[in-house]
Amino acid sequence: MINDLNWDAILAPGVQAPPGRGRSAMHWAHFVTLPNVQFTAALERLSHQPPADGAHLAVIDGSKCQSDRELFDEFARQLEFPSYFGYNWGAFDECLSDLLVLDDGGLGAAFGDRAGVAASTLLIAIKCTKAVLVRENRHEFGKFISALQAAANGELFKYVRPRPRVARLRVVLHSDDQEFGHFNEMVAE
Structure with missing residues (x-):
C-alpha cells in the first residue's frame, strides 16, 4: 500500500498489496487508499513533477468500466487507442x-x-477500482489482469527480434475505502 503517492514509490520494484492481502505477482500494480479529493490532488502533483526520464499519466475512471465494453471505451478514450x-x-x-x-x-x-x-x-491511475468490471464475471476480470500483466512484462514481444524498447507500465489502483473489488480476490490468490 502506498501512503504517499510519489514517483519513487510508484517506480519502485515489488508489490504493494492491500493491507492483509499478502504478496502478489502484480509487480506493476500499487494500491492506494485515499479520499477522492486527495487522490485527485496527488495525481495533479505527479503530472507536474514527472521523473527525470519522463512519464505519461492516464487517469481511468473505474465507474465508467463496469462492463468489458465500457472498459474498452474508457481505455480507448484515455489512452488514445487508434481508430482500428x-x-x-x-x-x-x-x-x-x-x-x-x-x-x-x-x-x-x-x-x-x-x-x-x-x-x-506510462502510469495508468484507476480511480474507483472497486467498480471495474463489476457487471462481468470473474473470468472477464482475469482477462483484464492478464492484459495489464502481459503489457507490463512485455510478453507480446518475447519472440520479436530485435526486441523493441518499451516503456515501463505502472498501474495505481485507487480506493477511497480499502475496498478494491475483484482486485482483492486476485491479490489474495
Whole structure:
C-alpha cells in the first residue's frame, strides 16, 4: 500500500498489496487508499513533477468500466487507442502493448497515426477500482489482469527480434475505502 503517492514509490520494484492481502505477482500494480479529493490532488502533483526520464499519466475512471465494453471505451478514450481498435480482449492486449513501444518515437507512435509521447513510463491511475468490471464475471476480470500483466512484462514481444524498447507500465489502483473489488480476490490468490 502506498501512503504517499510519489514517483519513487510508484517506480519502485515489488508489490504493494492491500493491507492483509499478502504478496502478489502484480509487480506493476500499487494500491492506494485515499479520499477522492486527495487522490485527485496527488495525481495533479505527479503530472507536474514527472521523473527525470519522463512519464505519461492516464487517469481511468473505474465507474465508467463496469462492463468489458465500457472498459474498452474508457481505455480507448484515455489512452488514445487508434481508430482500428477492435473492442475485444485481443485488441486490448495488442493496443496496450503497442502503446508502450518507444522505438518509433515515443508512447503511441507505433500506432502509426501520431508522433508519440516522450516518456519512459506510462502510469495508468484507476480511480474507483472497486467498480471495474463489476457487471462481468470473474473470468472477464482475469482477462483484464492478464492484459495489464502481459503489457507490463512485455510478453507480446518475447519472440520479436530485435526486441523493441518499451516503456515501463505502472498501474495505481485507487480506493477511497480499502475496498478494491475483484482486485482483492486476485491479490489474495
